[in-house]
Amino acid sequence: xxxxxxxxxxxxxxxxxxxxxxxxxxxxxxxxxxxxxxxxxxxxxxxxxxxxxxxxxxxxxxxxxxxxxxxxxxxxxxxxxxxxxxxxxxxxxxxxxxxxxxxxxxxxxxxxxxxxxxxxxxxxxxxxxxxxxxxxxxxxxxxxxxxxxxxxxxxxxxxxxxxxxxxxxxxxxxxxxxxxxxxxxxxxxxxxxxxxxxxxxxxxxxxxxxxxxxxxxxxxxxxxxxxxxxxxxxxxxxxxxxxxxxxxxxxxxxxxxxxxxxxxxxxxxxxxxxxxxxxxxxxxxxxxxxxxxxxxxxxxxxxxxxxxxxxxxxxx
Amino acid sequence: xxxxxxxxxxxxxxxxxxxxxxxxxxxxxxxxxxxxxxxxxxxxxxxxxxxxxxxxxxxxxxxxxxxxxxxxxxxxxxxxxxxxxxxxxxxxxxxxxxxxxxxxxxxxxxxxxxxxxxxxxxxxxxxxxxxxxxxxxxxxxxxxxxxxxxxxxxxxxxxxxxxxxxxxxxxxxxxxxxxxxxxxxxxxxxxxxxxxxxxxxxxxxxxxxxxxxxxxxxxxxxxxxxxxxxxxxxxxxxxxxxxxxxxxxxxxxxxxxxxxxxxxxxxxxxxxxxxxxxxxxxxxxxxxxx
Numbered sequence: 001x002x003x004x005x006x007x008x009x010x011x012x013x014x015x016x017x018x019x020x021x022x023x024x025x026x027x028x029x030x031x032x033x034x035x036x037x038x039x040x041x042x043x044x045x046x047x048x049x050x051x052x053x054x055x056x057x058x059x060x061x062x063x064x065x066x067x068x069x070x071x072x073x074x075x076x077x078x079x080x081x082x083x084x085x086x087x088x089x090x091x092x093x094x095x096x097x098x099x100x101x102x103x104x105x106x107x108x109x110x111x112x113x114x115x116x117x118x119x120x121x122x123x124x125x126x127x128x129x130x131x132x133x134x135x136x137x138x139x140x141x142x143x144x145x146x147x148x149x150x151x152x153x154x155x156x157x158x159x160x161x162x163x164x165x166x167x168x169x170x171x172x173x174x175x176x177x178x179x180x181x182x183x184x185x186x187x188x189x190x191x192x193x194x195x196x197x198x199x200x201x202x203x204x205x206x207x208x209x210x211x212x213x214x215x216x217x218x219x220x221x222x223x224x225x226x227x228x229x230x231x232x233x234x235x236x237x238x239x240x241x242x243x244x245x246x247x248x249x250x251x252x253x254x255x256x257x258x259x260x261x262x263x264x265x266x267x268x269x270x271x272x273x274x275x276x277x278x279x280x281x282x283x284x285x286x287x288x289x290x291x292x293x294x295x296x297x298x299x300x301x302x303x304x305x306x307x308x309x310x311x312x313x314x315x316x
Numbered sequence: 317x318x319x320x321x322x323x324x325x326x327x328x329x330x331x332x333x334x335x336x337x338x339x340x341x342x343x344x345x346x347x348x349x350x351x352x353x354x355x356x357x358x359x360x361x362x363x364x365x366x367x368x369x370x371x372x373x374x375x376x377x378x379x380x381x382x383x384x385x386x387x388x389x390x391x392x393x394x395x396x397x398x399x400x401x402x403x404x405x406x407x408x409x410x411x412x413x414x415x416x417x418x419x420x421x422x423x424x425x426x427x428x429x430x431x432x433x434x435x436x437x438x439x440x441x442x443x444x445x446x447x448x449x450x451x452x453x454x455x456x457x458x459x460x461x462x463x464x465x466x467x468x469x470x471x472x473x474x475x476x477x478x479x480x481x482x483x484x485x486x487x488x489x490x491x492x493x494x495x496x497x498x499x500x501x502x503x504x505x506x507x508x509x510x511x512x513x514x515x516x517x518x519x520x521x522x523x524x525x526x527x528x529x530x531x532x533x534x535x536x537x538x539x540x541x542x543x544x545x546x547x548x549x550x551x552x553x554x555x556x557x558x559x560x561x562x563x564x565x566x567x568x569x570x571x572x573x574x575x576x577x578x579x580x581x582x583x584x585x586x587x588x589x590x591x592x593x594x595x596x597x598x599x600x601x602x603x604x605x606x
């Protein structure tokens with residue numbers, strides 16, 4: 001009973017999202033959903049490193065930015081067709097993750113946090129200082145993926161990317177790969193001693209996570225169409241962190257839930273824009289202190305309660 | 317290429333900045349060594365210290381030395397409250413390391429943006445307090461910078477003395493070596509934790525307060541020094557205050573030389589690349605043993 005209810009809910013949600021632009025042709029809502037899709041991809045893939053493998057990655061914003069800049073520059077300077085340049089953006093981000101993944105392999109917790117953060121800052125400052133290539137803080141005007149003012153096209157591309165990323169993560173995390181990553185998080189030594197090639201798994205996680213993040217970044221750039229180095233500044237990483245924690249780190253639905261809730265919440269709290277990051281900060285603190293599992297753990301709690309009730313009713 | 321005097325001048329500047337970095341990094345390293353906490357809100361202690369010094373000096377007319385002392389004392393108590401309120405509830409929890417990282421990130425965002433609302437985003441600068449400059453062998457050093465350097469060095473010496481020769485300092489070192497063992501000899505570990513945290517906040521604030529008259533003060537001013545403290549601690553080895561002192565001065569000079577030879581826009585890029593390279597070759601830092 002329980003399982004089927006869940007799948008009916010999911011199917012309904014899927015159908016709703018599939019036809020959303022026709023059911024509710026509100027450009028603003030569509031815009032928010034596009035952002036939610038793209039950030040879900042980013043946060044979910046960061047979660048692979050942070051939540052599943054326990055790699056303290058504080059540089060995910062760099063993969064997003066590298067994807068965005070590579071795709072924009074390829075399209076602008078070399079005239080690469082945009083769909084192709086977006087895919088290249090993902091590959092370049094993936095390549096860069098090897099660069100940063102390798103030094104972190106032998107490092108532990110705190111060191112990893114610094115190296116990834118430093119890496120992201122190096123990339124950001126390079127983009128900001130290399131004015132000849134990137135126009136620095138002036139920013140690039142990025143060609144559109146889909147011409148015209150209509151957002152529906154973007155909606156479906158973003159939706160597709162979101163589905164693809166979610167499917168891949170679902171598939172990967174339910175395979176032996178997923179179990180191995182959790183084993184590595186719980187104890188690297190134990191995993192090592194069981195003959196698991198920890199380095200191979202870590203690098204694979206980096207490759208996958210950065211590729212998807214790069215794709216999301218590239219698509220974001222061609223959608224928003226203005227690109228400055230601020231795209232990979234620390235506030236983006238903070239946002240990723242808050243979204244992940246709000247939903248629940250180390251679970252698959254958590255980051256998606258957190259992203260959607262926070263994207264819509266922060267848009268409707270626009271008047272409080274000034275206090276937005278104050279609220280984010282307070283949210284992180286409260287979440288760590290009182291609900292370390294995020295929204296997902298809350299939902300699971302409710303689910304358990306419901307199940308318990310039904311069981312009681314059945315038995316009486 | 318450059319006149320020797322310019323080179324030496326820049327090295328001296330590097331040592332001045334280095335003294336403030338050391339104040340920042342020593343406390344950061346201390347907390348890591350004693351509590352195993354990676355305090356990502358450490359830059360905010362620096363920022364608050366700078367603001368306290370700014371207001372002490374602009375509203376109350378304190379001289380830089382007095383302002384730094386006010387910042388130091390105020391932030392000592394702030395540090396204790398911080399530790400009691402945010403970190404102590406987490407002790408002994410599963411996933412403690414990640415929880416402390418996350419909660420200090422949250423605190424950093426909260427404090428930084430509260431400062432933005434309260435103090436405004438405008439850069440605040442202080443006028444020179446001590447007019448004039450010292451000139452020896454063509455090396456020019458303003459009295460302000462000289463004062464910063466001397467106060468910085470004295471504070472570092474004070475910290476060194478505290479850790480090395482007082483009973484509390486010995487207890488701190490004992491806890492950092494072996495928490496359980498320290499507990500068994502009757503050391504109140506909880507008390508050591510919050511004292512160490514207070515000290516760490518106090519010295520970071522002093523670093524910020526000292527540099528306030530030389531650089532500007534603004535809500536995100538702590539981010540750079542935090543990354544620098546990170547870099548220094550990695551060079552010096554996590555948990556080693558001695559390593560932090562050596563590495564702080566070294567990196568201060570390195571940064572100044574990059575400014576001279578390349579440009580100030582690229583200085584952080586060079587420092588971070590250096591850090592990444594060092595960690596690739598030596599995963600425990602230059603002097604780290606563990």
